[in-house]
Amino acid sequence: MLKNIDNKTYDILLIEDNSDDVFLIELAIKKANIKSNISVVNNGEEGVSYLMKLVNEKEKLPNLILLDINLPKVTGLEVLKKIKSNKSIKAVPTVVFTSSDSSSDMNYCYQNGADFYIRKPNNINDFKKIMAHICQE
Secondary structure (H helix, E strand, O other): OOOOHHHOOEEEEEEOOOHHHHHHHHHHHHHOOOOEEEEEEOOHHHHHHHHHHHHHOOOOOOOEEEEOOOOOOOOHHHHHHHHHHOOOOOOOOEEEEEOOOOHHHHHHHHHOOOOEEEEOOOOHHHHHHHHHHHHHO
């Protein structure tokens, strides 16, 4: 998704409430040699507000949204639906990155415009491989 062309720096919005996962995702992106500015919000409500503020102020949208499903305040499923129903935001690639292995969650995400649905791995090496794949797809 984010090929490192001409040493470009990518803006990534990470909507994740688990600080350990935030750390691992940031580390994995760094290990994939992707230059990035990562903005982190810790719940779904903040994620939607952050994106709407960018739209309303005509600011540059992120190049990629990494979205957890199990979020406080507003679930990731609701956030995804809001993102993909907003004509200003819907083109931003959105990867659902979650611990949920529910087929209904996966189906819902794909039906509502997720570009990828990826189950979080259990170890750091797999975490790095997945993040490298997402960022260089």
